[in-house]
Amino acid sequence: MVLDEHQLIDIRRKLHQIPELALDEFQTHSYLKKVIATFPQNYLELKEFKELPTALLVHIQGSNPKRTIGYRADMDALPVTEENKLSYASKNKGVMHACGHDIHMTVALGILSYYASNQPKDNIVVFFQPAEESDSGGKKAYDLGLFQGKYAVDEFYGLHDNADLATGVIGTNAETLFAGTTEVNVIIQGKSGHAAFPHNANDAVIIAANFITQVQTIISRNIDPIKCGVITFGKIEAGTIRNVIAGTARLEGTIRGLTQDMIEFIRKRIVEIAKGLEISFNAKITVEYNQGGYYPVENDSKLSERFIKYMEQDDQVRFQITKPAMTGEDFGYLLNKIPGTMFWLGVSSPGSLHSVDFLPHEEAIMAGVRAFTRFLNYRMNLEED
Structure with a gap:
């Protein structure tokens, strides 16, 4: 039939x-x-x-x-x-x-x-x-x-x-x-403290802001303009109250690229930026990836x-x-x-x-x-x- x-x-x-x-x-x-x-x-x-x-x-x-x-x-x-x-x-x-x-x-x-x-x-x-x-x-x-x-x-x-x-x-x-996609999580560990004494803390929000700003340059300055890549961090969690400096921050995002080589390059640059910021801010930054089968x-x-x-x-x-x-x-x-x-x-x-x-x-x-x-x-x- x-x-x-x-x-x-x-x-x-x-x-x-x-x-x-x-x-x-x-x-x-x-x-x-x-x-x-x-x-x-x-x-x-x-x-x-x-x-x-x-x-x-x-x-x-x-x-x-x-x-x-x-x-x-x-x-x-x-x-x-x-x-x-x-x-x-x-x-x-x-x-x-x-x-x-x-x-x-x-x-x-x-x-x-x-x-x-x-x-x-x-x-x-x-x-x-x-x-x-x-x-x-x-x-x-x-x-x-x-x-x-x-x-x-x-x-x-x-x-x-x-x-x-x-x-x-x-x-x-x-x-x-279709593009490939990779989930990316970034965990920033600084040091919490009183908002009035920032010199005694290590502000994870400031580190996160620098991280996001620098990561955006991967697309604008590291990738051939006629090729495609996307980095989006759509979720940030940090802090508990306005007068306490956040000691930790968590960022969740996605990487997309039209080839697996492009995705691997973006992943490599994100890790390099994280390592640089660890030195600059004397902090610990962990980058986690999960691509699964979404090549x-x-x-x-x-x-x-x-x-x-x-x-x-x-x-x-x-x-x-x-x-x-x-x-x-x-x-x-x-x-x-x-x-x-x-x-x-x-x-x-x-x-x-x-x-x-x-x-x-x-x-x-x-x-x-x-x-x-x-x-x-x-x-x-x-x-x-």
């Missing part, structure tokens, strides 16, 4: 009603298995993992395989309370598919249903991935060894819906699609140029080259290990991604299924790697 547009929309709406947070996608997992069980099973093999219990891998046996092509769809939702007045609005209080992962999963099911009924030439592995929004589900899956044996993938593809692109438009580039989504140039060339030549596809976005996506970790391409699918939502009124146009689902299955059929008939 190849799912038609009406069935796909119905599936998407059912998924939309049962959003679940990272690593808690058990109801979603169960529903996906139920849908997949309705497909012809001649070429399918489904695999689950006790170490990552909400993940699903589906292997489709090719008729004359030269390679195994992976396709990833993320499953988790966000801690957002939906404000859309829909008959199929979220039933899970305070949780919503505000990033459109219900669209992602539905497109994957459409692709899967097509190849369950039309055996592909190459092997295909569809990966329903938990924990994209947090907890680095892609990294967890890779590090646990999920992509081994018959589930080893030679090239990986995945999409992300885009609220600002017209419904059904496919967009990507052959370089970086830059660096598209493989060869695979992506082929993907773009096909999409531009297919008169049934509306395609456009898109600029990099500074948002994060843990598919970047998988692309750091396995060559591949991530692309946008336009959904024309009046509300932005991650908003309470995100509302994608469902016509995009079938457009995404058709565009990608046509591309895969083209790709699988190429003799070249």
